[in-house]
Amino acid sequence: MFSFINNIRIKTAAQSLLTLCILLLVPHASAEQRPNIILIVADDLNWDDLGAYGNTGVNTPNLDKLAKNGMRFDNAYLTASSCSPSRASMITGRYPHNTDAEQLHWPLPKEQITVSQTLHDAGYWTAAAGKWHLGEDTKQRFDVVRESKYGIDEPSGSAQWLPLLNMRPKEKPFFLWLASWDSHRPFYQGKYPHKHTQEDVRLPPYYPATELYMNDFAAYYDEISRLDEYVGKVVSTLETQGVAGNTLIIFVADNGRPFARDKTTLYDSGVKTPFIAHWPDGIAKGSVSDSLISSIDLAPTFTALANAVTPASFEGRSLVSLFKNPSAPFRDFAISERNWHDFEDHGRSVRTKQYRYIRNNYFDLPATPSADTVYHKTWWELTRLFEQGALTQQQSRPFLAPRPKEELYDLESDPYELTNLARNNQYQAILQQHSDILDNWIEETNDFIPSFRTLDDFDRKTGAYAPNRKRPRPSKMEMYQASGRY
Incomplete structure (x- = not known):
């Protein structure tokens, strides 16, 4: 066991050294040639609780527009149905048990290579705002981290998204990790742009259609609408800054909705995720991919777009080919x-x-x-x-x-x-x-x-x-x- 772990660390250390040497020898592509990258991570959101995925009872005009003007993935799966392991997997491009952070609230060890550090080494300005859940050591892999403490700062977790976007250095491409607290429990926290009613609710058959459940689902929808509002503000800010065309936005969730047979389960309602990719300069408008993909594919996608060397520790595959050909076969299965x-x-x-x-x-x-x-x-x-x-x-x-x-x-x-x-x-x-x-x-x-x-x-x-x-x-x-x- 010790030799196994040491071999992994030696490999990743050697890969990091190789990456540094290449970056020193090869001039960076200009900011205009490499896209800005924004990953938006929703908290406890089911894949089909958005208008873009067929649930018209939920008020999500901004996410629906993002999908309409970008690419919607219909077979995207998470590596975990639990928040912090799922996020650790995304940022390392590794399966949870290989991140050494597979249990809830286990911090990501400093030995793990993250996509944020890799992009930083490739010349990107890297920053994160909102819900964190990745441990203190991982904060050192970003230029700036503005963590939101739930119930202390503000309930949505998204208030620092725009300030972070406005403070970015204009001479560099940027990578932003934007994480919300919406739609995590408890609901009824703060203001919502839209109030849903029982008539809006589409209740799965594995829940009893009681008054309490119907009202609680409506409150869950309210949280989604607030998240949607912040996504719209991000897009508007990018347009105002004149960088929307060359900015890739990917929207995902960390796990399914916070109800008894969804979150923490291994059913689709626990590990299937909405996955919307919006990039006017690089993705065909209104495209849909039915190809099967995994959240471990995020990190290698970002390094490929940044012209950075993908660390050997990453276990996923770049999705760039699907951006060009949405119907291409990709994975046979997701774990x-x-x-x-x-x-x-x-x-x-x-x-x-x-x-x-x-x-x-x-x-x-x-x-x-x-x-x-x-x-x-x-x-x-x-x-x-x-x-x-x-x-x-x-x-x-x-x-x-x-x-x-x-x-x-x-x-x-x-x-x-x-x-x-x-x-x-x-x-x-x-x-x-x-x-x-x-x-x-x-x-x-x-x-x-x-x-x-x-x-x-x-x-x-x-x-x-x-x-x-x-x-x-x-x-x-x-x-x-x-x-x-x-």
């Missing part, structure tokens, strides 16, 4: 991870064009959602209805244990992933094919299952903080050693 997030769990998932395969490694545990969901009154209502026997089997899933060891869904006929086909005799060949894909990926990426579990931080039923059950979480080194894999 997503489920690790500790407030509550213990461990699972992996394979998504192909038609199917999703899930392997629940801790199948003895119920699929308890994140703590921000569990300490909310919608969870208490769901719990009450479950105890009364008033929920359908699908609505009861977050409470059921044991879970199936394996799950398989046909997304063409079952978009909400309601019917598990893993034990259906007609699908055994497909099940085996996807299981083999996952096994090969586990070997190739040195994934593992820890031999001991991290304790929950909260009560799974009430959401109450459980300090008496909490002990120090194991370090990554301890987890490697205990796994028996190395």
Whole structure:
């Protein structure tokens, strides 16, 4: 295990040295030749809760316009259904378990190579504003970081986006990491540009259509509309500055909506992301790509556009070819991870064009959602209805244990992933094919299952903080050693 980690560090150090040598020997392309790059990361947003993706009940005129004038990706997937691991994966171009930050709130180690540092070394001005969630060491990989503390600074997390854009040096291309708190719980915080009603709500069938749920979804839509307003302000500022044409904006989410069968799950509602790319000088207006892509593809895309050497540690692939040919084949599958997030769990998932395969490694545990969901009154209502026997089997899933060891869904006929086909005799060949894909990926990426579990931080039923059950979480080194894999 030690030799494995040391080899990775030696490789990445050598790659960094090579990058520096090339940058010293080869003159930078001018700012006009290389695009400015803005990555906007929404918080807890489902892929299909935007007008551009078919949910016309949500007021998102600016994001809809961004998609209409750029490229919409319809098969984009995250590597994690949990906020900080997902963000760590984006900024390093690596799968969560290889970032050493795969569990919630684990800071990204300073040994990890980030795309922000790579772009900085290539001559870009790099800055971040809004929600952070990446640890203190990662702040040193940007020229400027303006972190927003939720509930202290302002509720949207987006107030520093425009000041950052206005302070950029005009002689350099720039890379901005803009992260919102919208649409993270709690809702009803601050002002909203649009108020939604129950009539606007499109409720998935795995939630009960109670008054509380309908109103809570409407409040979630309100948060999305505020995020949309800030995206519009960014675009307007770029136009005022005269740089909109040569600025690539990519809009994504870190995981699915903050409800019981979405965020922290390995279903599409947990790991499928909206993915909008807008670049007037480089992407055809109104284009749509059905090609399957992953969030680990962001970092190598940015380095390719910046004419920077892509670090060997990046595990993704550049999307630049899809900007030119949206229908080109790209990936055969996308992998997503489920690790500790407030509550213990461990699972992996394979998504192909038609199917999703899930392997629940801790199948003895119920699929308890994140703590921000569990300490909310919608969870208490769901719990009450479950105890009364008033929920359908699908609505009861977050409470059921044991879970199936394996799950398989046909997304063409079952978009909400309601019917598990893993034990259906007609699908055994497909099940085996996807299981083999996952096994090969586990070997190739040195994934593992820890031999001991991290304790929950909260009560799974009430959401109450459980300090008496909490002990120090194991370090990554301890987890490697205990796994028996190395």
